[in-house]
Each structure stands twice: as C-alpha cells, then as structure tokens.
Amino acid sequence: MSIVTDTGNTPLNIVICGVGGQGVLTLAEIMARAALIEGHNVRVGEIHGMAQRGGHVVCTVRIGPRASGPIVDVGSAHLMIGFEPIETLREIHLIRPDGFVLMNTHIVYPVAVSMGQSTYPPMEDIRSTIQKFTSHLLEFDAMSLAEEAGSSRSMNMVMFGAAIGTGLVPIKKDVASEVVASSFPERFREVNLTAFQSGFAAVQSVSRDTRITSSD
Numbered sequence: 001m002s003i004v005t006d007t008g009n010t011p012l013n014i015v016i017c018g019v020g021g022q023g024v025l026t027l028a029e030i031m032a033r034a035a036l037i038e039g040h041n042v043r044v045g046e047i048h049g050m051a052q053r054g055g056h057v058v059c060t061v062r063i064g065p066r067a068s069g070p071i072v073d074v075g076s077a078h079l080m081i082g083f084e085p086i087e088t089l090r091e092i093h094l095i096r097p098d099g100f101v102l103m104n105t106h107i108v109y110p111v112a113v114s115m116g117q118s119t120y121p122p123m124e125d126i127r128s129t130i131q132k133f134t135s136h137l138l139e140f141d142a143m144s145l146a147e148e149a150g151s152s153r154s155m156n157m158v159m160f161g162a163a164i165g166t167g168l169v170p171i172k173k174d175v176a177s178e179v180v181a182s183s184f185p186e187r188f189r190e191v192n193l194t195a196f197q198s199g200f201a202a203v204q205s206v207s208r209d210t211r212i213t214s215s216d
Contacts, residue, residue, distance in 0.1 A: 009064070009065065009066055010064065010066065011043075011062045011063060011064035011065075011066050011067035012062065012063040012064055012078050012079070012168070012169070012170065013060070013062055013072045013076050013077045013078050013079070014031070014060065014061040014062070014063070014072075014077065014078065014079045014080075014081065014163075014169070015058065015059075015060055015072055015077045015079070015080045015081070015091055015094050015095075016028055016058070016059045016060070016061065016080075016081045016083070016159075017056075017057065017058045017059075017080070017081070017082055017083065017084075017087045017088060017090065017091045018057055018082070018083025018084050018087050018104075018108075019055060019056060019057060019083070019084055019087060019108050020055040020056075020057055022057075022083045022084070022108070022155060022156060023083075023153065023155065023156030023157075024057045024058075024059055024083060024156065025046065025057065025059060026156055026183075027059075027081070027156040027157075027159060027160050028044050028046075028059035028060075028061055029044070030160060030179055030180065030183050031061050031160065031163070031169070031171070032044045032061055033179050033183075034171045034175055034176050034179040035061070035063050035169075035170070035171055037175055037178075037179065038170060038171055038172065038175060040063050040064065040170060041063070041064060041065050041067055042061065042062070042063050042067065043060075043061075043062045043067045043068070043069055043070045044059065044060065044061050044062075044070055045059065045060045045069075045070025045071065046058065046059050046060075056087065056090070058091055060072045063169070063170060072094055073094075074093050074094055075093070075094070075095070075096055075097070076094065076096060077094045077095045077096060077099050078096060078099050078100065078168060079099065079100050079101075079102070079163065079166065079168050079169070080092070080094065080095050080099065080100070080101045080102070080103075081102050081159050081162075081163055082101060082102065082103040082104060083104050083142075083155070083156070083159060084104060084106070084107065084108045085103060085104075085105060085107060085123060085126045086107075086110070086120065086121065086126065087108075088101065088103045088126070088130065089121075089126050089129055089130060092129070092130050092133050093133070095133050095134050096134065097133070097134055098134065098136070099133075099134050099136065100134070100136040100137075100138070100166060100168060101130060101134060101136060101137045101138070102138050102139075102159065102162050102163060102166070102203075103130070103137065103138070103139040103140075104139075104140070104141070104142035104143065104155065104158075104159065105123070105139050105140065105141050105142075106141055106142065106143035106144070106155075107120065127139070138162075138166075138203065138206060140162075140202050142155050142158040142159055142162070142199065142202075143155050145158045145195065145198040145199060145202060146158050146195050146198075148198065149191050149192075149194040149195035149198055150190075150191035150194065150195075151188070151191045151195075154188075154191050154192045154194075154195035155195070157180060157192045157193075157195040157196045157199065158195045158196070158198055158199035158202075159199055160176065160180070160196055160199060161176075161195065161196035161197060161198060161199025161200035161201075161202075161203075162199035162200065162202055162203045163199075164176045164196075164199075164200055165199065165200040165201070165202070165203030165204050166203055173200065176196070177193060177196060177197075180192055180193055180196050181193055
C-alpha cells in the first residue's frame with residue numbers, strides 16, 4: 001500500500017476511539033512520544049469518555065507546527081484508528097471526506113446489548129455508513145493478530161503498527177519500534193513489538209494504492 005499525505009501547514013489530525021480497557025490512552029501517549037522524538041509539535045487530548053473498562057474512550061493526537069490545541073473538529077480528521085466497529089461508527093463524523101479509517105473488526109458488545117436492551121448493528125451496515133463519510137476504509141481483525149503475538153492486551157500496538165504502516169503519520173518505523181520497546185516492562189516487550197510488526201505488515205500487505213491529500 002502506498003499512502004501519501006500532503007497536509008502542508010495544516011496539522012495532521014488523528015482520532016483514536018474504542019472502549020476502556022483496550023489501551024486507547026496508551027496508544028495516544030506512545031504515538032505522541034514518538035512524534036516528539038521526531039521533532040514534531042504534538043498535542044494530545046481525551047475529548048470525552050471514561051477510561052474504565054467498558055466505557056467509551058476517544059483520544060486525539062494532532063501533529064504539526066500549527067497544532068495549538070487537542071480538539072479535532074467535525075470533518076477534519078485525516079486518520080481515524082478505531083479499536084471497535086461501533087465505536088468507530090460513533091466518531092465517524094470527525095473524519096474528512098478524504099480521510100483514512102483503520103478499523104479493528106473484533107466486536108466488544110456494549111452492556112445494553114449484552115443485557116438484551118438493544119441490538120448490535122450488522123457489520124455491513126457499519127461499513128456502509130462509514131463509507132458514506134470516506135471511501136478509505138481498511139478493516140482487519142487486530143485482536144487475532146494480538147493473540148498471535150502472545151497477548152490480547154497488545155491489540156493497541158497492532159493498531160499502532162497499522163497506523164505507522166499507512167505512511168500518514170510522520171514517524172519512522174524504527175523510531176516507533178524503539179518507543180514501543182521502552183514503554184513496556186521487559187517481560188511484555190517482545191509481545192508488544194511483535195504486535196506492532198504484525199499491524200505494520202497487515203497494512204503493508206494491502207495491494208491497492210490510496211492517496212490522501214489536504215487542500216486546507
């Protein structure tokens with residue numbers, strides 16, 4: 001996959017969404033740290049949600065010299081990293097028409113669905129709605145890749161690797177790997193590095209080319 005981003009002086013706007021316990025906040029922190037090492041100005045924010053297990057969580061990462069705050073306006077996100085399908089759908093209004101969506105297809109059922117108080121929409125409906133906002137959607141089972149790496153808890157690093165693999169984020173792969181390695185205790189290091197590589201490879205294996213540009 002070859003993805004090109006041309007944001008000029010416009011900050012790169014990234015939205016990371018999921019549920020508590022999936023490591024959304026950790027991914028935002030690691031991405032921001034890697035961007036700082038690369039010499040970029042970075043702003044990170046949790047715009048709403050609760051970090052406890054099962055709660056809705058949304059983080060923003062803005063990279064660029066003109067990124068003066070963490071807020072990503074409606075229709076301005078260049079990249080959305082969705083840890084769960086319905087959570088991706090919940091925040092899809094933030095994506096640009098030419099933005100790119102990475103979506104983990106592993107479902108985490110909300111409490112209301114588990115209790116039979118509501119139903120989870122079919123994946124086909126989620127996909128078709130997302131594609132009304134942008135045609136650039138890459139979906140894959142990041143949970144399976146994390147489990148293959150050695151732990152389901154490394155799923156956030158699968159998504160980090162995928163994000164770096166798009167070429168949209170101005171962070172070199174080796175720098176990202178070094179930050180991953182330094183962010184976890186030694187006993188968890190290899191699992192998370194393997195997960196990162198798996199996500200990177202998953203995106204790189206996609207054969208079609210996608211160009212994402214900004215005219216702002």
